[in-house]
Amino acid sequence: ENTPSAPAQPKVRSRGLDVPKLWAEEKSKRKASAAFVVIGHVDHGKSTLMGRLLLDAGAVSQRDVDRYQKQATELGKSSFALAWVMDTGTEERERGVTVDIAQHHFSTDSVAFTILDAPGHRDFVPNMIGGASMADLAVLVVDANQLESGMKGQTREHVLLAKAVGLKRIVVAVNKLDSTAPNAWSQDMFQEVKGNVVKFLGESGFAKEDVMVVPCSGLSGENVAKAPEASGPAAWVAETDLTLLKALEQSVPSEVSGDALKRPLRMQVADVFRGGITNPLSVSGRMTAGNAQAADAVLVQPSGETAAVRGVEVNGEPRDYAVAGQICTLHLTDIDPIHIRSGDVVCSAAQPVSVVTSFLAKIEALDSLLPQSVDVHLGRLHVAGNISQLVATVDTKGETLKKKPRMVKAGQTALLKVTVEDDVPVEDGETVVLRAQGGTVGFGTIERTSA
Numbered sequence: 001e002n003t004p005s006a007p008a009q010p011k012v013r014s015r016g017l018d019v020p021k022l023w024a025e026e027k028s029k030r031k032a033s034a035a036f037v038v039i040g041h042v043d044h045g046k047s048t049l050m051g052r053l054l055l056d057a058g059a060v061s062q063r064d065v066d067r068y069q070k071q072a073t074e075l076g077k078s079s080f081a082l083a084w085v086m087d088t089g090t091e092e093r094e095r096g097v098t099v100d101i102a103q104h105h106f107s108t109d110s111v112a113f114t115i116l117d118a119p120g121h122r123d124f125v126p127n128m129i130g131g132a133s134m135a136d137l138a139v140l141v142v143d144a145n146q147l148e149s150g151m152k153g154q155t156r157e158h159v160l161l162a163k164a165v166g167l168k169r170i171v172v173a174v175n176k177l178d179s180t181a182p183n184a185w186s187q188d189m190f191q192e193v194k195g196n197v198v199k200f201l202g203e204s205g206f207a208k209e210d211v212m213v214v215p216c217s218g219l220s221g222e223n224v225a226k227a228p229e230a231s232g233p234a235a236w237v238a239e240t241d242l243t244l245l246k247a248l249e250q251s252v253p254s255e256v257s258g259d260a261l262k263r264p265l266r267m268q269v270a271d272v273f274r275g276g277i278t279n280p281l282s283v284s285g286r287m288t289a290g291n292a293q294a295a296d297a298v299l300v301q302p303s304g305e306t307a308a309v310r311g312v313e314v315n316g317e318p319r320d321y322a323v324a325g326q327i328c329t330l331h332l333t334d335i336d337p338i339h340i341r342s343g344d345v346v347c348s349a350a351q352p353v354s355v356v357t358s359f360l361a362k363i364e365a366l367d368s369l370l371p372q373s374v375d376v377h378l379g380r381l382h383v384a385g386n387i388s389q390l391v392a393t394v395d396t397k398g399e400t401l402k403k404k405p406r407m408v409k410a411g412q413t414a415l416l417k418v419t420v421e422d423d424v425p426v427e428d429g430e431t432v433v434l435r436a437q438g439g440t441v442g443f444g445t446i447e448r449t450s451a
Ligand code: GDP
Pocket: 040, 041, 042, 043, 044, 045, 046, 047, 048, 049, 079, 080, 083, 175, 176, 177, 178, 179, 216, 217, 218, 219, 220
């Protein structure tokens, strides 16, 4: 292949930081951080709500929103001004590229948040799986006026996928309460929708204590970051004393344990940024193990090519190092960009992640499964593959029920040998989602990479 070689880079000098030690000292002083994905049916107000959150949390200026408002009004779409905050995200503006999983950052006094937004336009499901697998929690947006359809279609699918990638906590925003009929801020409608959602999430496997439900309006702004007036139709909302932002703060997971920092580096690449002026090649993603600092040597799988880290960003800001649990950007050098794609894993060169074409997975079947072709989703990565062998059905403890069944029925859990058409970097314990004919047919974890 006739590809230009990587341009010469300035050599990066190591500062030799003892990251686990520094982090142990720093983490108590630093804000907690958390990332969430926004899920829910199209038009239920996800983008508007997030635009509102960014505005009221001070991450976007009123001046910017006024400018969008003017442009939107000229186009006869004035109600879309807040949603545009999300469409023209900071990443996209700054780097001049479209990204698959946009990151928006905002902070409260106690928490630094990252919104992971998979834009709906193209390849939505793979991007959503990718975004959700980087997240700590999900925000489910439900239009209060859509009592029936709220639990169907995309809502159902997104909730299922959130569960499939292992998300445990959900904050539900019962949205558009400013427009309930016949009267706005109908408490009855809120209660009815809340009842439906909680039941549905329970059936989908979310524990009651991990679900919070908040009434709000993204468009008019009540109860997103600011509580509504204590008088007027939304007074009952003020009494709950739980804005969406407070609910998010209360849902922040505990910090990743110090041990995770000392394990070999693992970071799946969510997006690759090429052609930046100061940083010609950068990758973003969630670090799931280990840590990184400038001058670290890393390996990219499946290409097996090495690279050097020239800089690190966390929550959109330059930092001396990044640690497991953080959403970060690594600026890389000493590698030809053709060797790195989204879905790849950046890992320790000394202890790299394995690359395989088949593995054994413990899968909960959502549909009947036969030896058949499936799309295999491993976080951000998705490849064509096959269920090549039904090894056994198992009980909740993992004990074998039946060896070599002829089929696995919906609701059963089974050990399956999965074969993929490309080399994939994977590890034991990683989540797998299997899809076929546009639907999710099973999900679970990798039991053994050497199948
Ligand atoms: P998304 O597809 O879920 O991201 O939804 P959008 O944020 O694009 O909103 C879809 C439509 O619903 C737009 O016309 C919005 O102006 C409108 N909308 C969004 N949030 C609210 C709300 O809180 N109240 C009302 N009345 N309309 C809203």
